[in-house]
Amino acid sequence: MQCSRRIAILALPKSDLFDIAGPYEAFARAAQLVESQRPGPVPFYSVDLLSLSGRTVTTWLGARLTGATPFTRYRAQPDTLIVTGRPEIGDHDLQPQLRFWLLQQARQARRICSVCTGVFCLAQAGLLDRKKATTHWQYAEELAGSYPRIEVNPEPVFLQDGNIYTSAGSTAAMDLALTLIEEDAGKAIAIEIAREMVMFVRRAGGQAQYSSLLAAQTADREPLRDLQNWILDNLHLPLTIEDLAERVHMSPRNFARAFSSELQTTPARFIEMLRIEAARRRLEETSRTVDEIAAECGFGTDERMRRSFLRVLKVAPSAYRSRLRSA
Secondary structure (H helix, E strand, C coil): CCCCEEEEEEECCCCCHHHHHHHHHHHHHHHHHHHHHCCCCCCCEEEEEEECCCCEEECCCCCEEECCEEHHHCCCCCCEEEEEECCCCCCCCCCHHHHHHHHHHHHHCCEEEEEECHHHHHHHCCCCCCCEECCCHHHHHHHHHHCCCCEECCCECEEEECCEEEECCCHHHHHHHHHHHHHHHCHHHHHHHHHHCCCCCCCCCCCECCCHHHHHHCCCCHHHHHHHHHHHHCCCCCCCHHHHHHHCCCCHHHHHHHHHHHHCCCHHHHHHHHHHHHHHHHHHHCCCCHHHHHHHCCCCCHHHHHHHHHHHCCCCHHHHHHHHHHC
């Protein structure tokens, strides 16, 4: 079938289901949306599922996807190749036939992408030498240790270096897919797909994988866990040590000691990180002014928020928003 852009997803054995299905659905839906808005003689996208061998791909938790084409029998030339996978950590033997095929695709395809540990496949083929790359933060140390010629950054949800894109897992695969769709079909199509899939926000590649807000769920002691949830809803308040200690019926000194023991950080540092993340989300998702966001997130003044951003993120709030918009 002729099409303007062919997307090939090479699903290695034990890939996570969502790493495959998320991008597949996004590109397939983009093809439908483009056709409904700008009908053309050929489909905007065609999405092909590839395997190492056979017509079935068995995912990490046992689900089986049928209708795959072994890469050795794939005769089309993809515009974009996406490699997903969960190779055994420490096992870096890539079959010569796959290595040759990947090198061939890297010369011919417009874009080569990896999702999560699919990055190891690209690394084994030598496609990431002297390039910047990311992967799921759990595997970043292994990637860096096994391939010292790769500049590994475990922070971003995805990274682009030339025509190669690497990403973290699952939801990051969707962020990457939507970015590629926006490059091809425009921002309106990408936003519409994000809305249909009920994505809270489409993240730019430079955003961090790990959310400070997740830390609000890590305390084992129920009073502290309840307090953390209360803090999230009341970031606009002063939130002094004395006020927080009173809420959990503890002395300020005992509270500070217990909090630091549970979360390996001080209450002040924890609150600052939550405020920064809350402010980041507003900068990304709203048109509120920096002054308004500073007040809503409890910084008090835009200058205090600016100092926190510079200390933690190494960028001022206004510059952070400008970078995201330009990205």
